[in-house]
Amino acid sequence: MKMKTRWQIHFFIIMIPFSILLAAGFYWLWLNQMLILWLIASALLGALWWLVNQRLNRLDLELELLDISASVEKTAQSKQAYEKIERISKLHRNSNPDLASSGFYMQTLLEVTQAVAEQYYPQRKDAVLEIKLPYLLKVIETLAQELRVGLSENVPGSHIFSVNDIVRSHRLANRGRELYRLFRIVSAGLDPVSAMVRELRILATDSLLSHSTDDLKRWLIDAYIKKIGYYAIELYSGNLVLGDEMFENATRRSQQELEKIKRREAVASAEPFRILVLGQTNAGKSSLINTLFGIKKAETDVVPSTEGITSYLLERPGLETAIILDCEGYGSDDYQRWFAKASEEIIRSDIILLAISATNAARDPDKKMLQAIQNCFELKDKGSLPPVVVALTHVDQLRPIREWNPPYDVMSPCSTKAQAIRLVMDAITTELGLNIDRIAPVNLKPGFEYNVGEGLIPAIFQQLEQAKQVRYLRCLKEYHKEDYWRRLWKQSKRAGQYIAKKSLSRSEKSSAELPESVERGGESPLTTPAYLCPRKSFSADYS
């Protein structure tokens, strides 16, 4: 006898007494004429629960829809565009479309894109075409990337299963389902009671599942529309930047510089802060850098020693990587000549650390320099001036000359020295128009370092937010510029290749049939927008 048959007989025999109980219970009810009552009570209970369930569903299971309004740019146009998207989403998620067909995706995509495009280009007839091809591809790329990230993060094992695996398991599951159905039919004959219980359970879960499938569907439609809407806004508002490596890699200029530093320091770094140290000759710029680093990096001397611009890489735990640029001092040479040398670095700096010697009352060169920086930024239409932090050096040489008993409270000075320091700070405030909290009096004399960690670095940190904005703008501008030329070069280089390949593939077309899946890929919702571009501009890009 087979094991299976034996087990079945075993199970059947064990179940007989319970089946008898069930049958006997029914018989008893029938004898006492209560079977009808039981049936009615059961039906009532079922109906009541169904009602409660309906009510609960309506109350609790309100969907948490995707909310991306926070990540949309805060401009009036973008806000209006987002509202439009919301409306479209509401319309679609209540209309119960067929998600299995690609038609829905196509149509919604077009609809959303059209709506957003019209928002940004209300005057144009074909507003939806107001995009450049690479940017469109970029959107597709980003969407696909998000999909990939979402899949690999949310579906376990998705990165180890091949498509074949999935197909095979699907087939297996189908066969399993058929076997299960057979089992249900057979067992119903053998054990009607448990079969009934099981069938009831299946019914309940199925309806529940189909209910939540409904919710899921609505959520999916909403998410799909909003994602498309978001990217459409990015696309038409012009915020999108080609190439997401932008902030991961340094721009080419800094890269070269970095490589120079790397060779020396053997350390890699992402786009760093650019801190430009300026000041008159002998103001103590190099000493300042050495104190910031804690070791001797820059050559210091009592006679002018820094020539041109030297860069240093500052890496400290908890601090962002920064390139510190030690700039030749001004005031000992012709001013114009100095500015011509330094202006390029000034334009690219995120924060300016201005060293002013407390013993040098001639601050006209400092004022002229700050003025020139401002003019320079205005001239080149670079909106945001880098913040300026003043390191007031040589305070130890203020009167009383031979006294040095830090700390000195410059905010409510009580000693003569503190008063002297405060007076210089006030003079700088009025002469250079800088806020007093941007001035940190320091002593950089080796062994007598004072107020660098407690005063100067916090003063720099205070300006960091502004500096970050400056850096972002600088990166964006440099990147756009660099990006533009790089792409133009690549395109012109590839144009020849493209034509050559095209003629080649045409001649081979008869022999090499394109696989079906590739052709169909064009219809997938993600790549469809490619067709939105007219043939004309498509070919113009390559000819």
Next chain:
Amino acid sequence: MWKKIYSTVFTPRLDDEELSKRLEVVKSAMPTPIFWLLGKTQSGKTSIIKALTGDSRAQIGNGMHACTKTAFIYDFPDSQDCIMRFLDTRGLGEVDYEPDCDIEAFREQAHVLIVVMKAMDHSQHAVMEAVRLVHKAKPGWPVIVAQTALHEGYPDSAFEHLSPYPFDTEDWADRVPENLSRSLLKQRSLFKGIDAQFVAVDFTLPEDGYQPVNYGLEAFWRSLETALPHGIAIILHDMKEIRKELHDVYSKAAHPHIVAYALTSGVAGAVPIPFVDIPIVTLVQVKMFQTIASIYNYKLDRQSWAEISSSLGISLLINLGRRELIKLIPVYGSAVSSVLTAATTYALGKTLTVYFQNLHSGKALSSEAFRAIYAEQFEQGRSMLKDYVNEIQQKVLK
């Protein structure tokens, strides 16, 4: 004649008018060199003037705000009897100060350029621009470079000024702290092509705790010789020998005045001013008399005049008579007369100083003693002032 002198002495207003009129003539003939101090704001220009003149008007900056907002002229030793002047101009590099106009204006007024720079400060482009501009226009001007605030180049705050002052020696660079010497040499190299004299000084405040307070002052006076030749600058300052017997604060203050009056009278002797009633030299001497008396807080009256005259045993008329006599002899006589007049004035001034000094301390010297002092000082004055007076005279006679 006595009456005239009396009235001159006791009615100073009249005297002042008279004197200033005549002195104007003399002064216009007398070369009064103007030293132009050029440098960055707070580089120590005013400290230099204060150290040289002791003039309390020379307000020293408190280290914060520039204090010389417009140009100032300091007469030395006094505006009445000045033999040199200092032009203190607004500091270069002061915020929003465009010095071009001032430089052009002062270029016509001054005679000597004193460039002031802090020894450790190399941010000197603006200063060097101005120096080159002036030098190009006035290549003949002597240029003196004062390198100040030496203490900023000392290795630490406990380091004291080197004594004796080493910067006069050939090998000074090896003697002073290395950073300081390199900085000084670097600054000196900026003056390539300009025949400049360099002098290192540190004029501090007494509370700064450096000794001496005016470090390098003697050397600075010596450097002024380029403009005041023949030892006159040293005579004005370095009086160690002369002061041996006259060492009190008043005599120190009186000394430059005496030299100035002596020179003025010397020149006055050479200037062909028509003999009116009182010779100009006598007026100058009377003026000196007043100045010295006021330095000693002594009020002149009729009696004191007689007292002084008798106790000194010197008659002013003797001087006067000698002068007039010699003046009869042309050119040569005039030259002799000038030097002698200058020496007389000098000796008279010095003797008066001793007289007032004794009066102060309550001592009474005999008239013989005063006469001895007078004779001694006359010789000293003659040898000291000879060259200078002669030179001025040569110029005047031309």
